[in-house]
Amino acid sequence: MTEFAVHHVPTRRRAGRPPQALLSSARITKAALKLVSHHGYKGLTMAALAKSLNVAPSALYNHVSSKQDVLLLVEDHLMGRVEVCAFATEPWDAAVAKWARSYRDVFAAHLPLIPVIALLPVTNAPATVTMYEAVTQGFLAAGWARESIIDAVVALESFIYGSAYDVNAPEDIFDVGSLASEAPDFSAAVAHRGNPDAAAAIPRNDADAAFTLGLQAMIAGLAATAGPRK
Amino acid sequence: MTEFAVHHVPTRRRAGRPPQALLSSARITKAALKLVSHHGYKGLTMAALAKSLNVAPSALYNHVSSKQDVLLLVEDHLMGRVEVCAFATEPWDAAVAKWARSYRDVFAAHLPLIPVIALLPVTNAPATVTMYEAVTQGFLAAGWARESIIDAVVALESFIYGSAYDVNAPEDIFDVGSLASEAPDFSAAVAHRGNPDAAAAIPRNDADAAFTLGLQAMIAGLAATAGPRK
């Protein structure tokens, strides 16, 4: 490349601490999110992240201790997009439904984060804690006993994570192929999923149908089993 | 082990097709399972798998097309361990509960397979298809309408996958650390999870409690919403 040409060549920065810090947790998070939205999680590599920030890969390690750490930053940022406002305005069951759906929608677009959320402590994840606080308050306001809330929330979250995967399942996930003859009842159930008639080709979002069914069932069941005494 | 040398010298095999095939899908599956049970999924590398089969890594690619393929083999094998026998002998809700619990237990020990199960078509996964057939028959026998079964099973599976993650969550996953002051209600709910008294230190499996609660809720809810007309 040209070194010190007249036209603004991407000036090669020399080694050493720059006058102005180039990186920060916030900048790394933002760049990671942009990278993911453009190229998916396979495009989120430490090298690509560094490049998008115009920095050497090793520079990232002054601000995060590992790639997992980057994922945690992204996860916590996304938790802020989960809608909890309904807990302040709507009845418990409607609020839970709204919260659960937005939760699922956010992470259906970020599947690789699910192991991170499900397995890492919430310490140092402020947005995540804020989300849980709002949900807890919603349960308390509806009359739930303190000791039952976390179990109920965990049960709901388990369903939400699994449903986020299901959103990304291919349409033909239940195609039995050559094994059809050995699973006639299952094949028939798959063929008639959602409509009793013969294959009438009704447009239908299978993942949404299963999610709605399961969510309604769990909300009703939780209210009956562990909800507030009437 | 020893060929026909007196002292078991690891006889170096020369290149070329051996008189007896060394590999097969079944042998690869078995070796992968043994590797995983001894060293976990981080120990399941193509190199380690090849070594455990006393073969060069590249030899594996004559039998599987990728590591994903190996995971699929393992997944289908494990599906055979999911208990479906209760569908033939017990009432629907008890059978579903038994099936769900064994399903969760099997894959809680094999978390990295969950994306594989949740996202890959069941074609060429005979044990998986067999499992679904038994479950479908159980629903039909209980009077479920053909068109509702798959949605209900998918909803249950979503909950099961999420619950499998929860089994592996660390105890302190809800430790808010320094953020406690900003989430008082949530912190209190975490502290009193499972028992109304002050921290009485009752021995308790949190993951099991949440699973049982959610499972009962969903089973009851599904029966009421989409189950057979009485």
Add this chain to the structure above:
DNA sequence: TAATCTAAATGAACGACATTCATTTAGTGA
């Protein structure tokens, strides 16, 4: 003010790991 410490960058290097390819050898079918 000078010396020291720490923060934040570069760039080279490393070690896993999955995968590919040329090559070799042994059965199989025409």
Add this chain to the structure above:
DNA sequence: TCACTAAATGAATGTCGTTCATTTAGATTA
């Protein structure tokens, strides 16, 4: 008998996360 295919070896490749010595600049302290 001859071509073809199946199944192995071994070398090589490319991607990726991570580490480390080094450099520079700001912050702290004597």
